[in-house]
Amino acid sequence: MDQQHPVGLSVVIPVYRGAATIGRLVAALSELRPEGGIEIVLVNDGSPDDSGEVCRALVRAATVPITFIEHARNFGEHNAVMTGFRHARGAFAINMDDDLQNPAEEVVRLYDHARLGGWDVVYTTYAKKEHEGWRNLGSRFANRVADALLDKPRGLYLSSFRCCSAMVVREVTKYGGPYPYIDGLIMQVTQRITTLEVKHFARADGHSNYTMRRLVRLWLNLATSFSLLPLRLAMFAGAAMGVLGLLLALFVIIEAMFIETPSGWASTMTVMLLIAGVQFLILGVMGEYLGRAFLSANGKPQGVVRAVEKGGP
Secondary structure, three states: OOOOOOEEEEEEEEEOOOOOOHHHHHHHHHOOOOOOOEEEEEEEOOOOOOHHHHHHHHHHOOOOOEEEEEEOOOOOHHHHHHHHHHHOOEEEEEEOOOOOOOOOHHHHHHHHHHHHHOOOEEEEEEOOOOOOHHHHHHHHHHHHHHHHHOOOOOOOOOOOOEEEEHHHHHHHOOOOOOOOOHHHHHHHHOOOEEEEEEOOOOOOOOOOOOOHHHHHHHHHHHHHHOOOHHHHHHHHHHHHHHHHHHHHHHHHHHHHHHOOOOOOHHHHHHHHHHHHHHHHHHHHHHHHHHHHHHHHHOOOOOOOEEEEEEEOO
16 A cells, blocks of 8 residues: 555444444454455544443554544544544545444445445445334435435435545545534535445444434534525525415405405414414524534534544554
């Protein structure tokens, strides 16, 4: 490999509540022999368990190059992956979860598919996803939203097990805002993207760290960081309410001229609540954009690194 990319493949793993599984994953990855060699980048994203101590022990016993980065607090999965990407030295970088749902042997297949096919990004797809039902529904909803908001191939499944070339990693990590959405950044960099079907296992230990709250935050990052469509929809909603108001005004005038019985209180309140609801929705969308712009302008960090440790040959 050249000096710019001393290894062929970097595997970036955000760690959160992964103390029970990260050791087995690192052991399996350490047995792989991809073209150009492998390094492992672990990012402990403020995990409340003893994941940090487990990762430090893995660094001390490493048989392949390992970089351990500790965030000062929890910043979120995408923020942790961005930190890991900035420390990755490989010609390609794969990021994967720490829960063993993606088997380590699929890493080399994914890497070779990207490397030999000349692809900038390879996303993985699953014949059967072993997530909980609500999580699968949430993922499908997020992908439908991404179809509407991002300039991506229609129907492309945006999985968190993906392989990116060093060029894509370099361009993606130029983003310094506090709300990164990696797939949105990727779509701004390249369209040389494909997919590869891989195995997906049931979670080996514990339960998913993705709660409904975290999924909603992810959807907000997608909707407000990489598209103006929500603002445009708010504008169209306002225009529709204006047209509706004009039609109702005409109806009231005609009713006053030709009909003796006035409209009732219920219909009046229904229209008022409808208009007020749409107005508050529009204000909420605008407030979300404004708030994120305010936090970005005030320098809210994407991630704060407390410590970096390296091990291995």
